[in-house]
Amino acid sequence: MDPVVNTRTARWSSYLVAFLITALIFATALYVSNYFNExxxxxxxxxxxxxxxxxxxxETQFDLLQEHPCSDVSETDLAPSEMTSLGSELDYLEAQGGNQAEIARLKSTYxxxxxxxxxxxRQLATKCSLKPVFILYFYSNKGDCPQCEAQGDVLTAFSQEYPMLRVYSFDYNLQVGALQTLIxxxxxxxxxxxLVINGKTYYGFQSMQAIQKILPQLKTLQTASSTASSTAK
Amino acid sequence: MIDAAVTYTLLFVSLYFEIFLLVAFLQRAFLSNTNISTAVSKYPKVAIIVPCYNEESGISATIASLLALQYPKDAFEVIVVDDGSKDRTFEIAKQFEADSRVHVFHKENGGKHSAMNLGLSKTNAELIGCLDADSIVEPEALLSIVSIFQNEKVAAVTPGIHVKETGNLLQHMQKVEYRLSIFNRFMLAALGSAFITPGPFSIFRASIVRELGGWRYGHSTEDMEMALRMQDAGFLIANAPKAIVHTGTPKTIRKLFHQRVRWTYGWLRNAVDYRHMIGNRNYGNLGIIILPSALISIGAALFFFFKIILEFAVLAQHEFLKIQVTGTVPHPMFSFFYFNTSMMSILVWVAVGLILLLVALGSLIGTGKRTLPIGTPLFVLFYSFLVPLWLGTAVVRAAFKTGVRWR
Known part of the structure; x- marks a missing residue:
């Protein structure tokens, strides 16, 4: 490299080119971020x-069972679907920002x-005399529910421990007709x-011990570790 | 909302400055016609002042490296100024007086600027240099610098400074930082905006130093004060990256912290003294972008540091609460779905990439090789968390004008 003896006079083209490149990088970052969000x-x-x-x-299974016995249906057939991970993914997407209208639509569908x-x-369980465990969880993320985060953590931990437990979480403020009817x-x-458990509503934070007390039948559910070990065998 | 606006504004400004330097570099590489002959047609008399205070361990190597410089003997002298050392520095330096080029003086301790001024008063050399007693120079260094003084507008020339020893991880990280500084010093000089003439082997035109009144205390950063004064007076400060000097670096975080608090404190207090230059178009690139960016970078580093610390604290609190309410430690799970692809994180990756590119260019300018030093990953991961510590301390101390000591 040559030694430097330039004058210090500003070359405005450098300022402009640098500004354009920086703006282009910002625009690209915005585009890439939006692309991944999409x-x-x-x-x-x-x-x-x-x-x-x-x-x-x-539902089809239920329709079929109207005319046939339930002998082929057991509790294990009622294992929660991909619903739990879907809820977590929606929470993450909502926290990240992005297209709020799109996220609200996804949440409504969810x-x-x-x-x-x-x-x-519930219909299937009644028809076939099964005893699945349901928890309906109502929360708000408008900043008016300081205990919702901890309650969500407790229910997530329960879902991981008891794969057969069905936790349905609802944003209380979501304007969906069916949800408002359920509420x-x-x-x-x-x-x-x-929390709505066995038809009864519980308000405020419910600890793990409190929920176990409300739901003694949790003990009858297979735990994640027992499922893993039985699968391994 | 305000947080996001401040964050993105600071990110834009930080990225803009990096890109501005890069663009200026590319313009210089491809468009500039300022090729200069490095052949020396005449050899002006050069005096190198070595101000020292308690440097008994390094003074011999420093003087020996000066005496090994490729330069006519009758046009070169070394002036060692012992600034009231309490160890054997003076005694050791005296032994070198057997060589007629070496002159050793002793004075009461008064600070580096006073030692430099004593040296200045003891010589009639045309060019006068400084070499800290913890530094050694490559034999060709002086010739590389002297050739640039053939341009009469040049008042000072700074060298390419490299880390002398990389004995531990901290010094490896500093080596990366020094490579980045090689690029910055080179580009700042290219933009006519160098505002530091570092202690290790910066050379000055003696007549200009005398005209400006010699060295001043400069809030313990006389090298910065002198450079700002030269810029204020309209003189040019050039850079010769091929003039290689190896300088000692702090081995412990405590010493590094102390050194950097002094540097940052000196910069902030000198910025106050020379505030008329900041944002002033009359000073060209220096006033328009370099000085403002140097100040904003301190604010940006502190802002991002506290932001990261705050976010980490919130995350830790959430995880703690989770463990408390569930009684279990959450299993770490990886899913591409949760990989952070926010605009902010993409911009941070771009900024890190640009810094690595500038370090590589610093290596290219300083060593001729594009390879990154091996301490680069450590530098990226940890150094940015160390820097705000001394920046924050220096800002507080500068605000209260506490003053800083050399040691």
Whole structure:
């Protein structure tokens, strides 16, 4: 490299070119970020389609069972679908920002799928005398529910420990007709977090011990570790 | 919302500055016609002042390296100024007076600027240099610098500074930082905007130093104060990256912290003294972008540091709460779905990539090789978390004008 003896006079073309390149980098970063977010949305849509197909299958199964005995159906057939991971992915997408209208639409669809799944499972369980465990969880992420995060953590831990447990989580403020009907049928007040277990509503944070006390039948469910070990055998 | 606006603005400014230097570099590489002959037609008399205080361990190597410089003997002298050392520095330096080019003086301790001024008063050399007593020079260094003084507008020339020893991880990280500094020093000089004439082997035109009144205390950074004064007076400061000097670097975080607090404190206090230059178009690139960016970079580093610390604290609190309410430690799971692809993280990756590119260019300019030093991963991962510590301390101390000591 040659030694430097240039004058210090500003060369405005350098300033302009640097500005354009920096602006281009920002625009590219925005584009790439949006591209990956759109990919995530597409992933979630695909999963929602899968879940929808699963629910249709359950409903069809139920229709078939109207005329046939339940001998071929057991609790293991009621294992939760990809619904749990879908909920986590939607939470992440919402926290990341992005196209809020698109995310709200995905959440609405997700809530509808949850309600349909819940109803189908309940009907199937009643018909076949099965005893699945359901928890309906109502939360708010508007910043008015300081305990919702901890409640969500507890329920996630339960879902991981008991794969057969069906936790349906609903954004209380989501304007979906079916969800508002569910809220009104179960008489859930805007006092969150709220859990509906066996038809009874519990308000405020419920610890793991409290939920285990409310739901003694949890002990009858297979745990993740026992499922893993039986699979290994 | 305000947080996002500040974050993106600072990211834009930081990226803009890196890209501005890169663009200026490319323009210089492809468009510039400032090729200079490095052949020396005449050999002006050169005096190198070695100010030293308690440097008994390094002074011999420093003087020996100066005496090994390729330069006519009758046009070269070494002036060692012992600034009131309490060890054997003076005694050791005296032994070199057997060589007629070496002159050793002793004075009461008064700071580096006073030692430099004593040296200045003891010589009639046309060019006068400084070499810290913890540094050694390559034999060709002086010739590389002297050739640039053939341009009469040049008041000072800075060298290419390399780390002398890489004995531990901290010094390996500093080696990467010094490579980045080689690029920055080169480009700042190219933009006529160098505002530091570092202690290790910067050479000055003696007549200009005298005209400007010699060295001043400069808030313990007389090398920065002198450069700003030269710029203020309209003189040019050039850079000769091929003039290689190896300088000692702190071996411990404590010493590094102390050194960098002094440097940053000196910069901030000198910035106040020379505030009329900041944002002033009359000073060209220096006033328009270099000085403002140097100040903004301190604010940006502190802002991002506290932002990361705050976000980490919130995350840690959430994880702690999760463990508390569930009684279990969450299993770490990896899924591409959760890979952070926010605009912010992409921009941070771009900024890191640009820094690596500038380090590679620093290596190219300083050593002729594009390879990154082996300490680069450590530098990227850890050094950026060390820097805000001394920046923050220096900002507080500068605000309260506490002053800083050399040691």
């Amino acid at each position: 990919q995530r949305v597409a992933d979630i849509q695909a999963t929602e389609n899968d879940v929808s197909a699963q629910i249709l299958s359950t 809530s509808l799928l949850e309600i349909k799944d819940y109803l189908a499972m 009104s049928i179960d008489h859930v007040d805007n006092n969150l977090p709220a």
